[in-house]
Amino acid sequence: MSFTVRDALVRNLEELGERNFKRFRTKLNEFPVEEPYRSIPKARLEKADEDDVADLILAAYSNPYGVTVTLEVLRQIDQNQIAEKLEQDLEKASNYKKPSNGDKPAGMMGTQPADTAAEHFVDRHRAELISRRGLVDPVLDALLSRKLHTDEHYSIVRSKTTSQEKMRELYEFSRSWGVGDKDTFYQILRKHNKPLIIDLDRSGSC
Incomplete structure (x- = not known):
């Protein structure tokens, strides 16, 4: 069996x-x-x-x-x-299907217009996510727990004074992330900054 x-x-x-x-x-x-x-x-x-x-x-x-x-x-x-x-x-389960963009509800990935589908939500809205004031520390904590940051990176980002500086530094460390890591980043952002993420989802601005 x-x-x-x-x-x-x-x-x-x-x-x-x-x-x-x-x-x-x-x-x-x-x-x-x-x-x-x-x-x-x-x-x-x-x-x-x-x-x-x-x-x-x-x-x-x-x-x-x-x-x-x-x-x-x-x-x-x-x-x-x-x-x-x-x-x-x-990984040993015979019927396990790894998550992919097509398997997730639309809300998990943000609204992705056809002409920007190749560009991930967190990349497309980089400027807005840096400039608009949001909660950054709980996002950093969640990223660390998911091992998307090292302790050293975490300390460097947390040492910044403003939320904008922290988010900008966070993006510097996210350059090596693949799509799956960015999916996780999106989900964490949505959990801790839901009104902001919903607003960006609806705006569809680039």
């Missing part, structure tokens, strides 16, 4: 232990999923065991977005080691 995404989810949810599994279920209900998805109702999660939660995730979000949500929730409850173990197990 082949090892599946569901098997990987169940195996790692069981590693959480009772207390952290309860935290996971609570955070899963609160997680701000992207359109057109909807959060799993709290009533359905309250008494669900690991098998039930895996089924709910895959039924509500499918593969691969359900995996993306699971990994984000694990990291939000400070279960980074289990998130890393899940990623390793997923």
Whole structure:
């Protein structure tokens, strides 16, 4: 019998232990999923065991977005080691489909007009994201936890005085990022600066 995404989810949810599994279920209900998805109702999660939660995730979000949500929730409850173990197990799953732009809801990537589809949101809106005042420190913390920055880079960016200086320095260190890393950067920006990101999404300005 082949090892599946569901098997990987169940195996790692069981590693959480009772207390952290309860935290996971609570955070899963609160997680701000992207359109057109909807959060799993709290009533359905309250008494669900690991098998039930895996089924709910895959039924509500499918593969691969359900995996993306699971990994984000694990990291939000400070279960980074289990998130890393899940990623390793997923590579062995016969039906695992790695996330790609076409698999994500439109909101996750920002609005991408046809004539600018090759240019990523965070590149297209670089000037606005630097000039407009937004929360930078929680973005830096999240990037560090996802290992998109080294401790040295983190310290250098945090040493800057203004949010504009920090964001400008952050962009200097992001030059080597691939599309997947920029996708993560976008998601983190949207979480901590949602009104700004939504405004830029709607404006479609370059």
